[in-house]
Amino acid sequence: MRQLDYPWLLRALALVLALALATPIVHGVATARPAVLSALYGRQIATLPTAEQALANPWQALSQSLAYLSDRTAWVFASSRIVDRVRYDWLGDAASSKLVRNGAFVFLARLADTGPLHVIESACLYGPRAGPDHLIEQSLTVHGALARPDRRVSFLVIPSKPLLYAERLPVAVPKALRAHCRTTLDTNPLFRPWQEALAEAGVVGVFPLERMRGAREQSGYYPAENFHAEGASAFDAAQALLARLYPDEPMLQAPLKRVRARADLEFILRHPRWIERLEPDYGARRARPDRERARALAAAHPELRGAQVFTAEGEGRAVVIGSSFSTYLAPHLAVRFGETIRVNIEALPVAEHARALGPVLDALDADEVIFVHHDTGIIDGGYGILTNALTR
């Protein structure tokens, strides 16, 4: 027999405690928005089993019911943000296994399904790698498939942070890898011969490592909590390409100003991050997004769904095709042209749409086609996908 001293007081206390403990699940179930939760979790969230399912397999139904409640428990993401902020801001940790940091300077170290330092190893050409010949061949194949007498095809590869700031890699990165990154930064063994070979073939290929290295120490040049080059670093990369495409034109002058902006790594850090970056001020010459034109293009060409369009005071039409780095580069390239259409190649089901690229480019009557990628994207086979699709 179990007696209760002060039975009603203890029962009241038990009730209060039970209600308090049950609140996350009760509140969560009452306010859950399955679509939002699915997006946050990156998967379909569990549903309640039907009566038939419960009768057919009670243990499975119980499991499913618990998963249903677990998926809807309230404050999971708010708690994650709190814990991540404590780890990141108070304790100075990277707060994610995908990142390494050296003080305020953060590097993306890996992607979801890769080795722990894959992105850094890739950028620094660590480990067994193919030489430049394969990359040269792929670039020339793409050029050959898409270039026309009235349409130039060029390539811009942007050095990513682990290479550009090899000396700032934290001690969490093994010594051998850090040393290799510094050597690669000095010798540029892949993209230097690539640039030279393309130049010999009359094709513009730019890897603006030295130019960006010269400017990198400016605070806010390459945002500390960014993966992508943005602001002044993107401006520099764009100017490096434009100088090669139009050597007789004076370089665009745009004063740099400090702006407060959101860091792109906040999607990994899971809470808003505000950073200061250097941003070129184009004044009246800045490129403006044209959403109506973008919708019209997408309606006419399914391959251009999700594309962005910029208009500016320049001349001609450019199509910028590339990885997510092209999102940040396109506005800086667009100031030179009358219209710039930016296509994220990672958003395309590449094989189908790559084959359609040629006709789409013909329909757009583009003067310039510029492929914009970051170095790890190319090293991990970026041009290969295009090449395979275009040569089928």
Place this chain on the structure above:
Amino acid sequence: MVFSSTDFLFLFLPVFLLAYFLASARAANAVLLVASLAFYAVGEGGFVALMLASIGLNWALGLRIARAATKARRLWLTTGIVANLGLLGGFKYTGFLANGVLGLDSSAAAAIHLPLGISFFTFQAISYLVDVHRRDAEAETSPLRLGTYIAMFPQLIAGPIVRFASVSEALRNRTVTLRHFYYAYAFFALGLASKVLLADAVAPMADAVFGADPRALRADTAALGIAAYTLQIYFDFLGYSAMAIGLGHLLGFTFPRNFDFPYTARSLTEFWRRWHISLSTWFRDYLYISLGGNRGPAWRTYLNLWIVFLLTGLWHGAAWSFIVWGIGHGALLVAERLGGARILERLPHPLAHLYLIVAVALLWVPFRADSLEAAGGLIAALARLDAELVPRAFLTNEALLSMALAALLAAPHAGRIMDMIVEMPRYGPWPERLKPWRVVAGLAFFSLLATASTIKLLSGSYSPFLYFRF
């Protein structure tokens, strides 16, 4: 289901609290038994039938032992022990015996599922039968009460191992007071914080070092990883035990203390009086003494110690690494008996502590490592001055801070300081009166711990207890 999971805290526990406290006095044990079986079923599904079979078997055997004449009593006891150990051995050791010892490479043997908590509830059942045989406890006539004792969810899957004699009276008649409620809250909050805020914070460091190629580890990295695990296993297990004791208080039971600051010991002999006390006393009372204890010649005492610790190692896991761990402890205990203890007594206390910490930490290596080879590699890394993987490759500031805090809290001083302000929960005799302001301060403090732990828990880390699979 583990205590530090959202399913338990936000679903099972509130439902159980309501059912248990709203139930009548007579129905409380039934509610507790049903809840315990449901708790087990969620994790183990159909294996709850195994639990029920164990309850039924031990209930029947207990009555047989109590009612039989002397010779038959021993026979029934032997039957009971063999049956319980057979159950444990069948599920836990068949794979190891077939593949690890006999080299049969049997996938069927390797695939045998190990039911949760089987090591704990079979040992509880054996202790019940032995206590009945020794007449330290009356045989339980009610299968409901015996079932409640064996299946009680607070200590079902990871202890402490509770002697039937210590709870038999409470099973029949117990009172839950406001003080039980307060101590339950305090113990549970402290246990949850130990597990979630300390053990789980140092776990990634330990996991990373033990998971790395030992040839790439530098001495300081290896040492940090071993230190991290030394703290992790203590606070993980301490945390679970504290939560179990807290839940026990909520139900009106007083479970035994399981840890008494073991890392403050100055010898391994003392360590085993402070670490997993319920297990070490179980082995002492039911095996060591039955083998003769220290009543025979010295060589026999040493042999008994070896046997006990060999079996202690095996109890923890069916693998050679656990056997090595157990033998290592046995060897050092024998060495202390052979004169080592006298040397330790004469040493300055810090040196004796250092010996204990180093010995225990090094012996945790085979306990945690994936294999004996990995364990050997990690220990060899302790002598390596230059290697690729340095501490900063694994060590986060969170882990460093948690390790420092855990090291501080592994001694009783912090608790004593807190006790000046806050009414800390006690294992031993309770004070006659509690000062209200200390209780209020305690409620605030434990609520803060509980909130911080809950936030950490909600932030998404699934954290099973280390002793979960024993």
